[in-house]
Amino acid sequence: MIKTDVLILGGGLAGLSTAYHLNKISGLSALIVEKEKYPGGTAASISKQGFTFDFTGHLLHLHDPYGKKLIQDLLKGNLREINRSAWIYSHETLTRYPFQANTYGLPDSVINECLFGFLKTIHRPPSAKKKKTPTSFKDWAFETFGEGICRHFLFPYNEKLWQRKLSTMTTEWQGRFVPAPKVSEVLYGAVMDQTKAFGYNASFLYPTKGGIQSLPNALSSRLKKKQLLLGHEALWIDLKTKEAFIKKIGLISFKRLVNTIPLNDFISLVKKTPARVLNAAEDLSSNSVYCLNLGVSGRVMPEKHWIYFPEKKYPFYRVGFYHQFASSNAPAGASSLYVEFSRNSKSKVRLSDMESLALKALKDCKILKPDNQILIKEWLPIKCGYVVYDFKRTKVLNALLPYLAQNGVESIGRYGAWKYSFMEEAIMDGKKCAEKLKGNLC
Numbered sequence: 483m484i485k486t487d488v489l490i491l492g493g494g495l496a497g498l499s500t501a502y503h504l505n506k507i508s509g510l511s512a513l514i515v516e517k518e519k520y521p522g523g524t525a526a527s528i529s530k531q532g533f534t535f536d537f538t539g540h541l542l543h544l545h546d547p548y549g550k551k552l553i554q555d556l557l558k559g560n561l562r563e564i565n566r567s568a569w570i571y572s573h574e575t576l577t578r579y580p581f582q583a584n585t586y587g588l589p590d591s592v593i594n595e596c597l598f599g600f601l602k603t604i605h606r607p608p609s610a611k612k613k614k615t616p617t618s619f620k621d622w623a624f625e626t627f628g629e630g631i632c633r634h635f636l637f638p639y640n641e642k643l644w645q646r647k648l649s650t651m652t653t654e655w656q657g658r659f660v661p662a663p664k665v666s667e668v669l670y671g672a673v674m675d676q677t678k679a680f681g682y683n684a685s686f687l688y689p690t691k692g693g694i695q696s697l698p699n700a701l702s703s704r705l706k707k708k709q710l711l712l713g714h715e716a717l718w719i720d721l722k723t724k725e726a727f728i729k730k731i732g733l734i735s736f737k738r739l740v741n742t743i744p745l746n747d748f749i750s751l752v753k754k755t756p757a758r759v760l761n762a763a764e765d766l767s768s769n770s771v772y773c774l775n776l777g778v779s780g781r782v783m784p785e786k787h788w789i790y791f792p793e794k795k796y797p798f799y800r801v802g803f804y805h806q807f808a809s810s811n812a813p814a815g816a817s818s819l820y821v822e823f824s825r826n827s828k829s830k831v832r833l834s835d836m837e838s839l840a841l842k843a844l845k846d847c848k849i850l851k852p853d854n855q856i857l858i859k860e861w862l863p864i865k866c867g868y869v870v871y872d873f874k875r876t877k878v879l880n881a882l883l884p885y886l887a888q889n890g891v892e893s894i895g896r897y898g899a900w901k902y903s904f905m906e907e908a909i910m911d912g913k914k915c916a917e918k919l920k921g922n923l924c
């Protein structure tokens with residue numbers, strides 16, 4: 483039987499980073515098992531017929547000094563900084579992102595409705611504001627931005643993305659993701675084309691070659707030989723005997739386990755789990771993202787990186803353009819697009835139906851013109867796409883994570899820790915986990 487100090491489930495950025503940092507700071511042995519034949523998880527890319535597609539746009543926003551230095555070092559000579567060009571398409575008009583600060587260009591009636599609702603939120607008597615603390619995302623959005631902005635963008639867009647009633651969601655996730663412009667900016671952006679860049683992703687970094695796969699590849703290349711076992715799925719885990727059964731390998735015995743696969747899937751692999759833990763895991767909620775990648779002839783939407791679609795008549799919530807991140811993502815003179823659909827993770831979908839709807843809608847909104855020929859279509863489904871911050875989430879995590887900790891499991895990364903986070907954070911999670919294990923095991 484293979485023996486290791488640390489067994490890591492999943493070769494996405496969090497798993498790769500854990501092994502990389504364990505090698506760097508400890509003498510512990512570590513093995514990663516990854517079910518796919520490539521590393522990277524949701525930060526992987528596929529290359530076909532001269533096109534490189536990610537699992538929808540994967541752009542680097544670097545905030546932590548250590549994370550920034552490591553990622554810049556890993557991708558040395560293969561990174562470009564890009565100023566975001568993000569847009570919203572509604573009322574047959576393109577307006578700049580974020581909607582709440584950029585209603586200029588929309589029909590007057592829509593601008594008036596958005597401004598009137600927004601001004602009401604400011605001038606409402608303080609007593610009325612104090613009556614109820616906003617708790618749900620829906621209440622918070624309404625009380626912060628008013629009726630018009632919610633009706634024309636925040637509600638329909640977020641309902642499309644999250645696939646549930648916004649009154650069931652908390653506000654814990656939105657801090658950095660929903661920009662809150664000043665009153666003067668909302669007013670200015672209603673009468674002028676406001677070019678100020680708002681939000682956490684005003685500029686980003688992206689590899690010049692190889693798509694985002696370059697990042698997990700670079701991290702994998704710094705691991706020890708045979709440390710990353712690709713094409714090997716974990717089938718069950720026994721936390722009492724500290725053994726995991728891995729497809730095409732058999733049993734691996736470990737001292738500590740690091741989980742980066744979606745928390746609910748992980749719990750279902752653990753043998754003899756107490757009923758209260760199994761029941762709690764049932765309440766973890768997520769959506770699934772279905773990414774339709776298209777390679778087309780001709781250059782589409784020059785200078786735009788992605789466009790949000792709040793309106794129901796468009797079946798997708800966002801469309802983006804990989805060729806604008808790096809010209810190497812498409813052959814010369816061609817374009818590569820990603821079209822993002824969201825569904826409740828429990829829903830059944832028919833990709834062929836979604837594809838027909840997508841192609842028609844892309845023509846309706848004139849992203850695709852009659853002379854753009856489809857050269858390649860590639861669906862990349864992400865079963866667990868966005869973790870949902872509903873009112874059950876914290877309670878469930880408070881039941882699950884201590885149980886796992888007591889049984890020697892660190893559950894980290896976007897899906898292991900069940901959170902809304904980014905690539906840099908996944909890498910930092912791996913570093914922190916390695917430091918913790920070194921302290922406990924060395």
Ligand SMILES: Cc1cc2nc3c(=O)[nH]c(=O)nc-3n(C[C@H](O)[C@H](O)[C@H](O)COP(=O)(O)OP(=O)(O)OC[C@H]3O[C@@H](n4cnc5c(N)ncnc54)[C@H](O)[C@@H]3O)c2cc1C
Binds near residue numbers: 747906
């Ligand atoms: C639609 C979308 C857009 C995003 N855009 C951005 C962006 O622009 N910028 C950004 O920084 N971040 C973005 N992210 C987030 C980013 O993808 C993640 O934060 C990061 O890649 C998560 O890494 P991870 O290692 O935690 O998880 P994952 O990448 O999910 O890794 C988990 C790994 O476990 C493997 N696995 C699953 N089950 C098993 C099993 N039984 N046995 C063995 N292996 C298994 C999976 O194959 C996977 O490789 C986006 C995410 C999504 C879904």
